[in-house]
Amino acid sequence: MKKEVIIVGAGLVGSLLSIYLAKRGYSIKVYERRGDMRKAKVEAGRSINLALSDRGILALEKIGLADEISKISIPMHGRFIHNLDGTTAFQPYGKQGQYINSVSRGELNKKLLNLAEQNNVKIFFQEKCATFNWRENAVEFINTKNGNSTEARASLIFGADGAFSAARLQHQLHYDRFEYHQYYIDCGYKELTIPEGPGGSFLLDKNALHIWPRKDYMLIALPNLDGSFTCTLFFPFEGEQSFENLDTEEKVTIFFEKTFPGLTELIPDLNQQFFHNPTSSLVTVKCFPWIRGDKFALIGDAAHAIVPFFGQGMNCGFEDCRILDELIEQNGEDWQTILQQYQALRKPDGDAIADLAINNFIEMREKTADPKFLLQKKIEARLHEKYPEKWIPAYSQVTFSPYIRYSEALKRGQMQETIMQEVMNLSGIEEKWGSEDIEKMILKKLDS
Ligand SMILES: Cc1cc2nc3c(=O)[nH]c(=O)nc-3n(C[C@H](O)[C@H](O)[C@H](O)COP(=O)(O)OP(=O)(O)OC[C@H]3O[C@@H](n4cnc5c(N)ncnc54)[C@H](O)[C@@H]3O)c2cc1C
Numbered sequence: 430m431k432k433e434v435i436i437v438g439a440g441l442v443g444s445l446l447s448i449y450l451a452k453r454g455y456s457i458k459v460y461e462r463r464g465d466m467r468k469a470k471v472e473a474g475r476s477i478n479l480a481l482s483d484r485g486i487l488a489l490e491k492i493g494l495a496d497e498i499s500k501i502s503i504p505m506h507g508r509f510i511h512n513l514d515g516t517t518a519f520q521p522y523g524k525q526g527q528y529i530n531s532v533s534r535g536e537l538n539k540k541l542l543n544l545a546e547q548n549n550v551k552i553f554f555q556e557k558c559a560t561f562n563w564r565e566n567a568v569e570f571i572n573t574k575n576g577n578s579t580e581a582r583a584s585l586i587f588g589a590d591g592a593f594s595a596a597r598l599q600h601q602l603h604y605d606r607f608e609y610h611q612y613y614i615d616c617g618y619k620e621l622t623i624p625e626g627p628g629g630s631f632l633l634d635k636n637a638l639h640i641w642p643r644k645d646y647m648l649i650a651l652p653n654l655d656g657s658f659t660c661t662l663f664f665p666f667e668g669e670q671s672f673e674n675l676d677t678e679e680k681v682t683i684f685f686e687k688t689f690p691g692l693t694e695l696i697p698d699l700n701q702q703f704f705h706n707p708t709s710s711l712v713t714v715k716c717f718p719w720i721r722g723d724k725f726a727l728i729g730d731a732a733h734a735i736v737p738f739f740g741q742g743m744n745c746g747f748e749d750c751r752i753l754d755e756l757i758e759q760n761g762e763d764w765q766t767i768l769q770q771y772q773a774l775r776k777p778d779g780d781a782i783a784d785l786a787i788n789n790f791i792e793m794r795e796k797t798a799d800p801k802f803l804l805q806k807k808i809e810a811r812l813h814e815k816y817p818e819k820w821i822p823a824y825s826q827v828t829f830s831p832y833i834r835y836s837e838a839l840k841r842g843q844m845q846e847t848i849m850q851e852v853m854n855l856s857g858i859e860e861k862w863g864s865e866d867i868e869k870m871i872l873k874k875l876d877s
Pocket residue numbers: 437438439440441442443460461462463476478479480481556557558559589590591592593594595596618661728729730731737739740741742743744745746
C-alpha cells in the first residue's frame with residue numbers, strides 16, 4: 430500500500446506536485462482555501478500573467494503538459510525598452526531561438542487542476558488549513574463557507590500554500606530553533622491593463638517583455654492571448670515619487686504622461702484602474718528546516734517566496750516538484766532519505782534564486798537603459814556565441830539552462846561579473862571591446 434498524502438494549497442505548485450505524486454501511485458488529497466477557480470471569475474489586479482521559462486517547462490514536460498501549455502503561451506524573445514525620451518530598443522534575452530513565455534496564471538492553474546483530477550487526485554475547495562496536530566500528523570481545516578471544521582490525517586503532508594503559508598507557521602510554532610527570515614522591499618506593485626486594439630490586435634510588440642526603466646522604479650508589460658497586455662508598476666510605497674503621493678487623478682495623469690510617454694493613450698481608463706486595483710507588497714521568505722523527518726515538507730513559495738524580478742518563483746517551485754520526483758525514482762519509498770535529500774538540494778537553490786531575484790530588480794529598473802551595461806551584455810553575448818560551454822551569461826544560466834543549479838548560477842554569475850567589471854573599466858573599451866586582446870584577457874581570467 431502506497432502512502433496517503435495531503436497537500437495544503439492547490440495553487441500552481443500544489444497542483445503540479447499532486448500530479449507527480451499521483452502518477453507514482455500515491456493517494457492524494459489537496460485542500461485549497463479558495464473556491465474552484467474553474468467555476469469562479471479571477472479577481473482583478475493580482476499577477477494575471479507570468480513568465481514561464483525552461484525550468485518550468487521541463488517540469489511540465491515530465492507530466493506531459495508542456496505542449497498544451499505552449500499553445501496558450503506567447504513567446505517573448507527579449508526586452509523591449511521604452512526610454513524616457515520616447516525612443517525604444519530591443520535587447521534579446523539569449524541566443525537566436527531562445528525565449529521566455531507569457532502565460533495566464535489562471536489558465537495554467539486550471540489545466541493543472543484538470544490533469545490532477547484526471548489522475549484521481551481529490552481536491553477539496555474552500556477548506557482553509559488552520560492547525561496541525563504533529564503527534565497524530567493531522568491537519569484541521571475550516572470550511573470558509575459554513576465554518577465547519579474537519580480533521581484530515583496522512584502519513585505525509587506537504588505545505589504548498591504560498592508565501593504566507595499556514596502550514597509553515599504551524600511548523601514554525603512547534604519546531605525548536607526554526608529559522609525564519611522575511612523581508613519586504615520598499616517597492617510595491619500595481620497591475621494595470623492595456624486593452625486589446627481593434628479586432629484583438631496588440632498595441633505593442635507582441636513578442637517581447639516591455640520595460641519602462643526609470644531608475645528607482647519601473648513599469649513592465651507582458652502580452653495576453655486576447656491582444657491585451659498586463660502592466661505591472663513597481664513603485665516605492667513612500668517618498669516623493671510613490672504610491673502614497675499619487676493620491677489624486679490629476680497627479681496620476683501628470684505623472685504617467687511625463688514618466689511613461691505614450692502609455693496614457695494606451696490605457697484610456699488609467700485612473701479608474703489605478704485607484705481600483707490593489708497595491709501589493711513584495712516579500713522574500715527564507716526558512717529552515719523545510720522538512721520534518723519522513724512526514725512533512727514545504728514546497729514552492731511556502732518554502733522560498735522570492736521577489737518576481739527574475740520571473741522564477743513559479744519556475745523554481747515547479748523545479749522543486751521535478752527534483753522531488755527524481756528523488757522518489759532513486760529512493761523508492763524511503764521518504765526519510767527523499768525529504769532529506771530534497772532539502773539538501775533545494776534549500777541552497779531557493780536561497781540563491783532569492784538573492785538573484787533581488788539583484789535583477791536593480792538590473793531591470795536601472796541598468797537596462799545604461800549604454801555601458803548594454804555594451805557589457807553585447808560582449809557577454811559574443812563570448813557565449815563563440816564559447817557556449819565556457820561563458821554563459823547569468824541570465825541564460827537561470828532562464829535557459831535548467832540543469833545548472835540556481836546556486837551554481839549565482840556563483841558563476843558573480844565570478845563572471847567580477848571579470849566583466851575589470852573589462853568594463855578598461856579605458857577605451859567602447860572602441861576595443863571586439864578585439865582579440867579583450868577576448869584573450871577574459872578567457873585567461875576565466876581559467877585562472
Ligand atoms: C507580481 C508577481 C509576478 C510574478 N511573476 C512571475 C513570473 O513571471 N514567473 C514566475 O515563475 N513566477 C512569478 N511570480 C511568482 C509566482 O507567482 C509564485 O512563485 C507561484 O505562484 C508560487 O506558487 P505556489 O503554488 O507555491 O503558491 P501560490 O501560487 O501562492 O499558491 C498557494 C495556494 O495555497 C492556497 N492557500 C493559502 N493559504 C491556505 C490555507 N491556509 N489553506 C489552504 N490553502 C491555502 C492559496 O489560495 C493558493 O491557491 C510572480 C509573483 C508576483 C507576486
